[in-house]
Amino acid sequence: MNKYLQIFKISFAQEFAYKANFIMWRVRNVFQIFLIFFLWDAVFSDQGRVVFGYDRTKILTYVFGVMLVRALVLSSKSVDIARDIATGELSNYLLRPISYFKYWFTRDVSSKVLNIMFAVVEFAILYLILKPPFYFQTDIFTNLSFLISVGVAILIFSTLIFIVSTVPFWAPELGWGSHFLVTVVVVESLSGSVFPIDVLPQLVQRVLMITPFPYLIYFPIQVYLGKIGGFQYLQGTLISLLWIVVLWLVLRRVWSKGLKVYQAFGR
């Protein structure tokens, strides 16, 4: 356990070695929030308007919620696994007395801690500047359910990103391409981080809710807003847990097959 604590500390310190990079990354996140915030601010300029089941308070809370949940769920260092495999760097880790997945998961956790710290500060600053109406969830059980759904989302995303990172075992040039396709395009668009899923027609929503993506951002925020609870919450959590099991089994299979074809290119 101690070695993973040390990895956590080193990874955390490393982020500060590239301060400019990190600050720029956070600035970019703020710009993305601006786009979504002002879009919904314009749509709900009429204070009493209700569209797609949201009033002004709930939709702007959704936007601010995205900022925090994204920092917790989508910030990750394990995209670098693909580079390790493509460059042969993986060999160094396979020889060490550590679990490769635990190593990267620990680094992910350190990235999440750092990102949530900055996200909270950004949240406070933007809240003071934009002064949006905010929906404070006071029900303890709902808040607890929200935290559980965020935890489940973190596990789904970590497993998904590990699977995508194994592509270079078979095609070293596709490391970044596969991440771009899955984690940048599909996850960003279908997780609810750009727009809430319930903007889409019912049929599309139903299909999407079978996939793991809405459970990354959309589902936890809906739980916080109190729009999903009771049976729907149990159903969603069950689907999420099922996805974790399926993705974990896929990861184990793909990883063991990948190691058999791994040739340590560049070593």
Added chain:
Amino acid sequence: MVLGQKLAIMFFLTGKIMRFVFFFGFLFFLIVGTKTLVGYDSNQVIFFFLTFNFVDVVAQFFFREVYRFRPKIVSGDFDLTLIKPINPLFQSLAGGADVMDLVTIPPLLFAVFYVGSLLNPSLLHVAFYVLLLLNSLLIATAFHILVLALGIITMEVDHTIMIYRDLTSLGRFPVDIYRQPLQGFLTYLVPVGLMITLPAKALMGLVSLPGVLASFGLGLTAVFVSLRFWNFALKKYTSASS
């Protein structure tokens, strides 16, 4: 070209198309639900979005080399660019057009033409639109030159160019949706409004000739300032790593 590279291009192209389709779908269903956005109807909102995409993709097509500039500065390989008998700015700016973006330009152009025609513009307004699109590319050129110059001084290009992309992406919707002072900032200081909102508004007949001329004045000033900054930055280049 090896199979892996072909597949990588396919992945990127598919990703770009998917991102466009997802956002377009969201925009479509949003407008179906809300009917209008800050007074613009569905075709007009879609036209703003298409104009943004067109300017964005064309700029990426011409100026892809900017994204590869940082390693040259860090490694000192920029020396090799400087000694070649070609203008170093031209090489660094437009030395490697992106074929992937070329694939997406024709269908985008068709979409711009089709949705634009649904707005029933007059010939004069079409001329204004085309002129202002050219001005958008002038401003985009100025931005990319600024990024290169900053890269020489600070060695930071990757995030600067992505911040430019993020700022311009605020133009996916008309800048009218933003509150002051952000709206003023996006119109005059970082002229996303001039680059994307103004051309689209011109096609809708919402911009007069003085507006077009003033916009061109700003575009030319931006290029002039960026060129001066590039010359200043070149003098600061130390060729440290070579």
